Amino acid sequence: MSFSPELHHWLILSTILFSIGIYGVLTRRNAVGVLMSVELLLNSAAMNFLIFNHYASKPFIDGAIMALFIIAVAAAEAVIAMALFVAIFRSRKTVDVTQINTLKG
Amino acid sequence: MDITLNPADLTHTIAFYTLALTSIVAALIVVTAKRIFRAAVALAVVLICGAGFYILLNYDFIAGVQLLVYVGGIVILIVFAVMLTSSLESIEEPPSLGRKALGLFSSLAFLATAVIAFSETKFPLSSISAEQPKDVAKAVGRKLLDYGAGGYVLPFEVISLLLLASVIGAIVVARNPKRKNEGSAT
Numbered sequence: 001m002s003f004s005p006e007l008h009h010w011l012i013l014s015t016i017l018f019s020i021g022i023y024g025v026l027t028r029r030n031a032v033g034v035l036m037s038v039e040l041l042l043n044s045a046a047m048n049f050l051i052f053n054h055y056a057s058k059p060f061i062d063g064a065i066m067a068l069f070i071i072a073v074a075a076a077e078a079v080i081a082m083a084l085f086v087a088i089f090r091s092r093k094t095v096d097v098t099q100i101n102t103l104k105g
Numbered sequence: 106m107d108i109t110l111n112p113a114d115l116t117h118t119i120a121f122y123t124l125a126l127t128s129i130v131a132a133l134i135v136v137t138a139k140r141i142f143r144a145a146v147a148l149a150v151v152l153i154c155g156a157g158f159y160i161l162l163n164y165d166f167i168a169g170v171q172l173l174v175y176v177g178g179i180v181i182l183i184v185f186a187v188m189l190t191s192s193l194e195s196i197e198e199p200p201s202l203g204r205k206a207l208g209l210f211s212s213l214a215f216l217a218t219a220v221i222a223f224s225e226t227k228f229p230l231s232s233i234s235a236e237q238p239k240d241v242a243k244a245v246g247r248k249l250l251d252y253g254a255g256g257y258v259l260p261f262e263v264i265s266l267l268l269l270a271s272v273i274g275a276i277v278v279a280r281n282p283k284r285k286n287e288g289s290a291t
Contacts, residue, residue, distance in 0.1 A: 003118060003122075004114055004117065004118045005117070005118060005121040005122075005161075007228060007230065008223070008224065009121070010162075011219075011223050012220060013125050013128075013129075013158075015215075015216055015219045015220060015223075016129055016216065017128065017129065017132055017151070018215070018219075019212035019213065019215050019216040020129070020132040020133060020135075020136055020212065021132070021136070022208070022211055022212040022215055023136050023208040023209065023211075023212040024135060024136030024208075026204065026207055026208035026211060026212075027136065027200040027204050027205055027208040028136065028197075028200070029197050029198060029200060030141050030192055030195075030197050031190075032141055032145075032183060032186050032187050032190060032192060033136075033141055033144060033197070035183065035186070036135055036144055036145065036148050036183060037135065037136055039148060039152075039175075039179060039183075040132055040135060040136075040148070040151065043151065043152060043155050043175070046155075047155060047158060047159075050158075050159060050162050050164055050167060051162065052228075053164075054162045054163065054164075054237075055228070055230055055231065056228055056229060056230055056231055057231055058231040058235040058236065058237050059231070059235050059236060059237070059238070061238055061241065061244045061245055061248055062248070062255075064164055064166075064167050064241065064245055065245060065248055065249060065257055067164075067167050068167065068170060068245065068249075069260060069264060071170060071171065071174050071175060072174075072264045072267070072268060073264070073267070074174075074175070074179060075174055075178060075179055075268065076267050076268055076270075076271035077271075078178075078179045078182050078183065079182065079271045079272060079275045080271050080274060080275055080278070081186070082182055082183070082185060082186040082189075082275065082279075083274070083275035083276070083278040083279035084278060085186050085189070085190050086186070086189050086190065086278075086279045087278050087279055089189065089190040089191070090281070095190045095192060
């Protein structure tokens, strides 16, 4: 047993961050809070790509490129989400996800 | 595994655990803070720690991109979203007990499943002698514009279109519909 970080230590770390993000997505009331939790999820996914790139295919760089793409998609997602929140706030005066239920059957 | 640690390994280990602890605590603040602005600041801390992890893994270029795009761009965007929806002052009610239980159950179930799954798996680790490319930024740049086998030039172009489309879409969605005809008078 060694304490210096190996593959499993890194994987446990990114899994913990991902589970915290899941908790946030399911419990946050403010839509901006949900967006932040989604950013946590994306960040830990990008980290997983880099971890496996570092430990399982060191001479190649494909995992790092996937991390770059995830960062770009996260940026696009944040832009769209912000625009939607502004539009929803203008028409309904709230961004509480438990109040926005027009489409609920 | 040998017990003796050389100083470089020791600093690496200490940095790993410090960053890990900081980012987990900050992530918990992100999902539980009552004031949404405080959560945004904690999110910035998580992302900066993420850049630190990338440096520990020897991907300095990705760490730089993380700081520029995530901390410099996305967090600022989220702060704008907080201000534009005037949730800056509001204090969020805590979630109902049922929601909390559901969230805890799902996240812990995911954590347990994932940890069990990868502690049972034998990953094909690369050999000790395997070397990372010397200059990661250079290797990434070459790979992104490589149109041969294993190149990423098509996804690279598609992602630029995606970003353009999302910027235009954001402008269209967020525009105030009442002021539609104001600018078009000629």
